[in-house]
Amino acid sequence: MCSSAVCWLQCQNGGFCQRPNTCSCPEGWMGRLCEEPVCSSPCLNGGRCIRPNRCHCSPGWSGHDCSRKRKTGYYHF
Incomplete structure (x- = not known):
């Protein structure tokens, strides 16, 4: 069993894959891939x-x- 989440598209701007295909974005970024500035x-x-x-x-x-x-x-x- 794998222990790390897989995101098919890479999280951007310092975001990381938290759950399958779900990015956790750093402060100042949002969106599915952390591609939208706030x-x-x-x-x-x-x-x-x-x-x-x-x-x-x-x-x-x-x-x-x-x-x-x-x-x-x-x-x-």
Whole structure:
């Protein structure tokens, strides 16, 4: 009898196979294979969570949660 669990697809981002085809994810990751990052504050204005607590903001937005509108249209003469 085998004593270790088997996951047919490999757990990602430091996750480990806890039961057959069930990954146990480290803090900051979720999903079947620990492939989905968790952002404690939701990414706003079309931004998306790319790493734990790290948003990739849509053009024109900035900040840790993409809530700040970027200033545009500055010209130096």
